[in-house]
Amino acid sequence: APAISSRDTLPSITISVTNDQTGASAAVTVPGDGIAHKIPDLFRGSAIDQNGAIIGTSAQLIKFSEKTHCFFQNVDWIINLNGKDLTYADLDGQKEVAIPVYLNGFNLQCV
Template identity: 35%
Template sequence: MQFSTILASTVLAFATGITAAPTPGQVTLRIFNDQSGINSEATIAADGKPNYITTIFANTAIGNAGFVGTSAQLVQFSDTTKCTLVNQNGWNWTIELDGRSKNFADLDGDVTKPIPTWIGGFTFQCSQA
C-alpha cells in the first residue's frame, strides 16, 4: 500500500513537471499591473516575427483594462530564448528579455516604483538559438 502511494506521488510529480515545461518553439510572456493587480499572459511562436501586444493580449484582463502594465516577465521559455518588447510609437524604446539573465523587466525603466505604462503600441518578438 505504501509503495503504491509513493509510486502514485512520483508519477504525479513527473506529470506536473512535464506540463510546466515550455513547448519547443514557443514563449509565454506575462504582463503585470502592480497598481491594479491585473495580470495576463500570452504565448507566441519563437519565430522572430513581431506580434502586436494589442493582438496577443486582446480579450485578456490586461487588454480589457486598456493595455496598461508596470512589468513584464517571461514565464515559459528556454535558456536560448531572446525576446524584445519594442515601442512602435517612434520613441525608439526597446526592452530586451532573455532566457538566461533577464527574464523580468520594469516597463517604465524606473525600478523604484510601479508606474503604469501604456503598452498598446508595443510589439513582442522572440527567437531561440
C-alpha cells in the same frame, strides 16, 4: 540513402505582463520565430485590457529556454528579456515605482 531529418520545431515562449497597481496579469504564448506581434492583438480581452488600453508595469518570461530572447518595441523604446539572465523587466525602467505603461503601440518579438 541518408535519413531525412525533421525540421526543427519553433519553441513556444510564454510571457506574462502585470499591472502591479491593479494586480491584473495576463500571459500569452508566441512562437520563437522573430515575427513581431502587436500587443493589442495578443492581450485584447485579457485582464490587462482596460477598455481597449493595454496597460502593464512589468513583464516576465514564464515558459522559455536559456536561448530565448524577446523584446517589446515601440519605435526606439526597446525592452529586452532573455532566458539566461533577464527573465523579468520593469516596463517603465524605474525599479523604485510601478508606473503603468500604455502598451498599445508596442510589438513583441521572440526568438
